[in-house]
Amino acid sequence: MKTRLNSWLVCIIATTLLACTEENPKILDLSQANIIISPQIKTPVQETAGNILVEEIEKRTKLQLPINTDGNSKTNIALVLASEQESFGLKVPIREGQDIPELKKEGYRILHEVEGDKNTLWIIGADERGILYGIGKLLRTVKMSEGRITLAANTDFSEAPEYALRGHQFGYRNTANSWDAWTVEQFEQHFREQILFGANSFENIPFQEPTSSPHFKVDPQIMEVELSKICQKYDANYWVWTPAPHDLAIENAHEEGLAEQEAFYARCPRLDAVFVPGGDPGENHPSLLIPYLKDLHGILKKYHPQAGIWVSLQGFNKEKVDYFFKYLEENKPDWLKGLVYGPSSPPIKLEREMLPKKYMHRFYPDITHTVRCHYPVENWDQAYALTLGREPINPQPLMYTKLFNRDSPYTDGFITYSDGSHDDVNKVLWSQLGWDSQKDPKTIIQEYTQFFFGPGVAKEAATGIFALEENWDGPILENKTIKETLALWKKLEESQPNLANNWRWQQLILRAYYDAYIQDRLAYEKSLEAEAYDILANANTIGAEEAMNRAMQHLKKADTHKVSQDLKEKVFVYGEKLYQSIGAQTSVEKYGARSAERGAILDFIDHPLNNRWWLEDEFKKIETLKTEKEKLARLDFIRNYEFPGEGSFYDNISSADARHVTSKTDDAIDFLWENDGLSRKRLSTQLFQFTPTLEYRDLDPASNYLIRVSGYGEALLRANGQRLKPTKYEKGFEEFKEFPLPKDLIKDGHLKISFDKPDEEHLNWRKQSRVTDVWLIKQQ
Incomplete structure (x- = not known):
């Protein structure tokens, strides 16, 4: 002893x-x-x-x-x-x-x-x-x-880093939902923090008009040079994203584009790379784009001899892709540094295979959006898509680790596409995976929370970040994690008052409150809708007009008798905090967000989560019908829209709770955006896939079935591989196509439904055919 x-x-x-x-x-x-x-x-x-x-x-x-x-x-x-x-x-x-x-x-x-x-x-x-x-x-x-x-x-x-290129886009422009309110000092601190987590490149979007944002504290032409100085100070590569003139065939467009670029190059103390997207925006044929890029390289070398020209093939059709790669094969130009793979580029593996080895291949992954984007949130409930929208606070370490390791091996590294501070966790994750793709995301996130929040709270805060991602997995009403996540963050919120002004902390707590509020509101509004249908069931007794009046009054309780307002109030408190701390624009009216689609989550927090807007419009249409019989028939159809009867099935194609859908959209354009996000269409009509697949088992082979489809445009339907002929074929929204199902196709009680993709590449995706609802109706 x-x-x-x-x-x-x-x-x-x-x-x-x-x-x-x-x-x-x-x-x-x-x-x-x-x-x-x-x-x-x-x-x-x-x-x-x-x-x-x-x-x-x-x-x-x-x-x-x-x-x-x-x-x-x-x-x-x-x-x-x-x-x-x-x-x-x-x-x-x-x-x-x-x-x-x-x-x-x-x-x-x-x-x-x-x-x-x-x-x-x-x-x-x-x-x-x-x-x-x-x-x-x-x-x-x-x-x-x-x-x-x-x-x-x-x-x-x-x-030592696994990938040579590790960076993020920081466009000082009004499109971003926070950065246009930043000072030079804020950008320097943020760039420093990104470097401390392993980034080596930053990409700006110059040529912004000084009047284009009400939030600018610095003239954008001054800021674009200041960002170059910051990169020089930290030995980071300074990139710029600079589209070519929209139509290079217009007289003098080529020369005017070069002149604008040269003036910018001359102002920058450091410039390492110029990325010219081939599309999004830009519709130029490579026969016009390539000479422009070659001349651009000559000007760039005058001011920055080591800098390189990069281009993407975004939006290129097969003819344009073939033209571009034939040019590379025949000319082997030294003026091109590399090719950028972005959304709507040719498949990433194919692009790498076609690209000569002398050129680098940069990834341009979208880590900032949730819907209508490169990487959709998997199994996302529609209630989140309607309220959180396209640019919410979106920490998704597990999803992005999987996607990083799926796609990055075909590249030499990445500069991510970002449009604000809401994806901060994702940036750090990508930077660290760029150093070691096998690094455990739990280790990365705990380093994040320890550095930004302190060791005393690091473990619990890291758990809270993963919990926020779990909040988004699957149907909200079946997700027990959401309330547990809120309890965890409320505990952290109360125990760490010293972090109250930390904007990263503010973002995470806001999301916890927001998710919980949406869950409570969804349960409430769904119950109101179900009760409204019960009222409509009495229409034969009380009359169509009275049934509609009573049902509508009941549905309006969602606006007059709101639930969980304490949670909503906390969301608005943190929205204000974020505006004060980093200029985050979570509302168009309140904080001057550029548009409803740009992170304005406060503006949609009470967006209807049931079909009351659609029902209100339908009731007005029913009132114009001539006979009571027609009115009652239409009310009966509405009431049973999702309930086709015993032995029959209905699926809202892209809903997180669809039971028979086996496909998933791979680019998240499965949420209809119209009227600045305030669509009055039926909720199921706002979700879609272009070519979904569905599977059914234990069908009655002795029964006749009818397949009904709603959507837009064409529906080239196959049942167990056989193309079916329709007996009804309407192409508009909320119209119907009907296909009798031959009995000999389901002798074993098993049915697979698929859809061939029509030739619509010439159409914008918003105009292309899609499927929103599918019924398999057992005929009585």
Whole structure:
């Protein structure tokens, strides 16, 4: 016992840097550390690196670590390059071998060495960027609290990025739902934070008119240069997204486009890449676009000799794609740096296969949208699509990890498409997966919460982020997670008042309240609709007019007797907080969002989640019918729309609770957007797929069945592979097509329904045929 006590005393007295217990690992205390920076690190990164360490530590600990030029302190954080053998009178611990991360481009090593009573925490970078990424890893993993900063002793960690290109688009424009309200200082801090999580590129969208946003605090032509300066300061690549003139066939359009670009190039202190989308926007044929790009490259080289031209094939048809790749094969142009894969480009695998190896392949994934986009939310309930819309706060670490690993291997890296701060979690996830695609998303998110919220709350907050993603999985009324998620975030909200002004914290808590409010409102409004149908069932007794009046009065309770207003009020509180903290525009009227589709979630929080608008319009139509019999028949049809009777089935094609639908849309254009999101069509009409598949089992082979389809345009239906002939074929919204089902096709009681895609590539997707509702009706 005495020997053990002496051992404890030795640990306590020997050093304040190491905490020695049997229960806990040894701890390196960096609270009194000295920062020493090798003079071999080039400016401006030398100065930037020191500022990052000092400032980010001070924000979280109120400690201001000194920067000195020697290594005489007992505890040092030493920033050096892997090319150095000795620095500050200390031997730099460089390893030899073929696969050493800190010797690879942008790689680094963090190593704790003890020599006598001296502790050195080395951050060894393969290059200047490696230094910054090593600092990022350190700041993400140290434990910081007021007056204290600690790290596990004997730390030895190294890595180099898996993907060469890791970045995000930050368009300073009114289309974004927050950035147009930012200052230069806010952008610098945000770019710094993205670098600390592994990003190396930022893409702006220049040429914005100063009057295009009421939120601009800086003239956009000044900001586009300031963003270039920030990238220069942090040694990050500065990209710009600059479409070609809309129609290069117009006289002088080519020359005018080049002149505008040249003036911009001349203003930028740093510019690394120019991305010209081939479409979205832009409808130019490659025979016109290619000469423009070639001339653009010549101008770019005058001002930025190392910069490159990139182009995408977005919206190209087969003829345009073939033309482009034939040109590359025959001419092998050196002026082209690489090809960008974005939404509506040829398939990513095919594009990589067709692209000559001398050209890089950049990914342009959409991580910012939820519907009508590249990556839809899987199994998303329509109530969220109607209320949260296209640009809500959308942390989805599990979904995007899966999609990253599905698509990124065909590329050399990515610059994501983003239009605001609402996808902040997704940006960090992509940056870190760019370093190591096998990294556990739980580790990434916990580093995120520890860095931005602190170690005391990191684990619970990370759990809360994954819970928010689970809120979006499947039918809302069957999701028990939603209330548990709210309880978790309410607990965090109450226990962490110090985070009340943290905009990332505000976003996550807002979402928890919003989701819970929508769940309560959906349950309530669905019950009102069901009760309204019960009223309509008495129409034969009380008359059609009276039944409609009573049903409508009952449905209006959704507006006059609202539920869970305490939850709604909290959403609005956090909407205001976000506007004050980062200029987030969650409402068109209240906060000046550019449009209803641009993150205006407050404007849709009470959007009808039942069919009361549609029913109101239908009742008005019924009132014009001539006879009571016609009115009663129409009311009976409406009441039984989703309930075709025993032995029959109905499916709202893209609803999260569809029971027989086996397909999923792969690009989320399954939600009809019209009238600025205030469509009065039946809710099922607002969901669709172009070519859905459905499957039924245990049908009665002795019975006759009728397949009824609603949607828009064509419906080329097959039953168990056989094309069926319709007996009714209406093409408008909320009209019907009917197909008798031959008995010999379901002898085994099994039926698969599919739809051939009509030749409609010449049409905008909004005009293409789609399917919204399918009934399999057993004939009596």
